Amino acid sequence: MCGIVGVVSTDQCNQQIYDSLLLLQHRGQDSTGIATMDGSVFHINKSKGQVREAYRTRDMRALIGRSGLGHVRYATKGAAHREEEAQPFYVNAPYGIILVHNGNLTNTRELEKELFKVDKRHTNTSSDTEMLLNVLATELNSEVKGKDVDPDDLFNAVKRLHSRVEGSYASIALIAGHGLLAFRDPFGIRPLVIGKRVKENNKPEWVIASESLVIENNDYVIVRDVEPGEAIFITSNGEFFSKQCSDNPQLFPCSFEYVYLARPDSIMNGISVYESRLRMGDLLAETIKKQISLGDIDVVMPIPDSSRPAAMQVARQLGIEYREGFFKNRYVGRTFIMPGQSLRKRSVRQKLNAMSTEFKNKNVLIVDDSVVRGTTSQQIVQMARSAGANKVTFTSAAPPIRYPHVYGINMPSRNELIAYNRDINQIENNLFIDKMIYQEVNDLTQAITQNSKIKELDLSCFTGKYITGTVTDEYLTWVEETSLS
Numbered sequence: 001m002c003g004i005v006g007v008v009s010t011d012q013c014n015q016q017i018y019d020s021l022l023l024l025q026h027r028g029q030d031s032t033g034i035a036t037m038d039g040s041v042f043h044i045n046k047s048k049g050q051v052r053e054a055y056r057t058r059d060m061r062a063l064i065g066r067s068g069l070g071h072v073r074y075a076t077k078g079a080a081h082r083e084e085e086a087q088p089f090y091v092n093a094p095y096g097i098i099l100v101h102n103g104n105l106t107n108t109r110e111l112e113k114e115l116f117k118v119d120k121r122h123t124n125t126s127s128d129t130e131m132l133l134n135v136l137a138t139e140l141n142s143e144v145k146g147k148d149v150d151p152d153d154l155f156n157a158v159k160r161l162h163s164r165v166e167g168s169y170a171s172i173a174l175i176a177g178h179g180l181l182a183f184r185d186p187f188g189i190r191p192l193v194i195g196k197r198v199k200e201n202n203k204p205e206w207v208i209a210s211e212s213l214v215i216e217n218n219d220y221v222i223v224r225d226v227e228p229g230e231a232i233f234i235t236s237n238g239e240f241f242s243k244q245c246s247d248n249p250q251l252f253p254c255s256f257e258y259v260y261l262a263r264p265d266s267i268m269n270g271i272s273v274y275e276s277r278l279r280m281g282d283l284l285a286e287t288i289k290k291q292i293s294l295g296d297i298d299v300v301m302p303i304p305d306s307s308r309p310a311a312m313q314v315a316r317q318l319g320i321e322y323r324e325g326f327f328k329n330r331y332v333g334r335t336f337i338m339p340g341q342s343l344r345k346r347s348v349r350q351k352l353n354a355m356s357t358e359f360k361n362k363n364v365l366i367v368d369d370s371v372v373r374g375t376t377s378q379q380i381v382q383m384a385r386s387a388g389a390n391k392v393t394f395t396s397a398a399p400p401i402r403y404p405h406v407y408g409i410n411m412p413s414r415n416e417l418i419a420y421n422r423d424i425n426q427i428e429n430n431l432f433i434d435k436m437i438y439q440e441v442n443d444l445t446q447a448i449t450q451n452s453k454i455k456e457l458d459l460s461c462f463t464g465k466y467i468t469g470t471v472t473d474e475y476l477t478w479v480e481e482t483s484l485s
């Protein structure tokens with residue numbers, strides 16, 4: 001996943017984009033970029049690393065314009081550390097388009113060929129985002145054919161893009177001299193939400209972002225989510241247009257956003273991420289009750305940060321004391337979204353420390369939001385044991401992850417997954433724990449969708465059922481062989 005934001009303002013918008021990217025940092029730490037639009041001129045700054053280190057004062061001063069967009073990247077396709085693959089991506093025709101993307105395309109092999117052979121377009125990186133932009137540019141070009149662009153041209157281009165592109169894409173683009181275009185794939189896999197505020201001059205200002213906390217933090221009001229398959233166009237003067245561009249839109253939001261990716265203070269597709277995590281804890285507690293005798297447990301402990309809401313509820317529902325035994329170094333970022341296994345491993349050690357007073361001779365029930373590669377859990381258990389823990393029961397607020405995630409989370413290879421081809425006993429042995437307890441898939445679904453209009457979720461990494469047609473076994477093998485580690 002990545003974090004994206006787009007702004008149409010009545011004033012200079014560079015600082016607002018910077019602030020928004022800081023709020024979205026948890027969605028990507030590899031690289032970042034900001035583009036602003038001044039009339040029909042784009043000003044662009046891209047850099048490796050995190051937002052705070054990326055932009056100097058002189059970079060910010062050069063980002064002039066009242067409309068703009070920004071990106072924080074967690075690479076899923078292409079190279080994590082190549083500055084050329086940092087977003088936004090730019091094409092000069094038609095008009096000049098600059099684009100940011102959250103998601104992952106699953107038919108890049110076909111797109112690459114088509115773009116080159118049929119559309120006669122050259123892409124210079126292996127980024128799927130560069131392909132997405134070139135498909136948009138091709139379709140818009142054939143729509144406008146020399147005349148000036150109107151909202152319907154853009155919507156027709158997005159409609160044609162939907163028929164060519166597969167996978168997940170929440171995307172925002174600036175069309176030079178015209179305005180801001182945003183669109184979401186027909187399954188709405190990745191999130192995108194619209195905010196608005198009206199200043200004294202009565203002119204509306206707009207923000208579109210991956211998460212609602214960006215909207216609230218900048219004193220905008222949440223208008224609504226961009227619908228799956230829908231496109232939004234906002235002119236540089238703040239005029240708003242929207243259209244459903246898919247023949248068969250169906251909402252299948254990514255369940256992993258609620259489990260781990262999103263900030264708890266965001267509301268996504270009308271569902272509070274925090275409340276869904278509390279419910280994950282409530283339902284996990286029911287499963288725990290069925291599997292162990294509670295008299296054996298002395299304390300319930302979260303693994304900071306993301307499991308805290310679930311762990312709190314587990315403790316409450318089981319009537320067992322909640323203690324914080326692992327301490328987090330606040331200067332180390334999220335380890336799961338770091339590139340490369342050796343960096344992830346080293347960082348877990350730097351990030352978390354076990355306090356021996358909390359573990360000595362205790363039977364602990366540890367709660368994490370998810371166990372993916374087992375990088376965190378393996379080290380956590382070792383830390384707990386060396387700190388003197390007696391029995392270690394490990395629980396996950398998400399079900400076992402046995403299948404790759406191909407819609408914008410970098411878990412491409414089955415063999416990396418701790419639950420792949422292992423039964424519970426083998427997982428327990430691998431992690432050196434006394435007991436492993438996972439959330440049930442139905443309970444996860446209920447925790448997320450309860451009290452909401454959402455009927456379906458993308459649960460592919462838990463179930464192996466992929467909602468877009470092109471994800472076959474052959475595709476998954478190709479992804480494994482060619483992907484980022």
Ligand SMILES: O=P(O)(O)OC[C@H]1O[C@H](OP(=O)(O)OP(=O)(O)O)[C@H](O)[C@@H]1O
Pocket residue numbers: 260303304305306307333334335336337368369370371372373374375376377
């Ligand atoms: O099994 P693994 O491959 O280790 O992946 C799962 C772990 O990674 C994430 O933590 P992370 O440190 O990224 O972020 P957090 O501080 O938000 O919990 C997640 O919360 C789990 O703790």
Ligand SMILES: NC(=O)CC[C@H](N)C(=O)O
Pocket residue numbers: 001002073074075076077078085101102103104105127128129408409
């Ligand atoms: N996680 C994402 O949304 C990544 C976007 C895009 N696939 C990239 O690798 O840059």
Ligand SMILES: [Mg+2]
Pocket residue numbers: 303304305306307369376
């Ligand atoms: Mg964690």
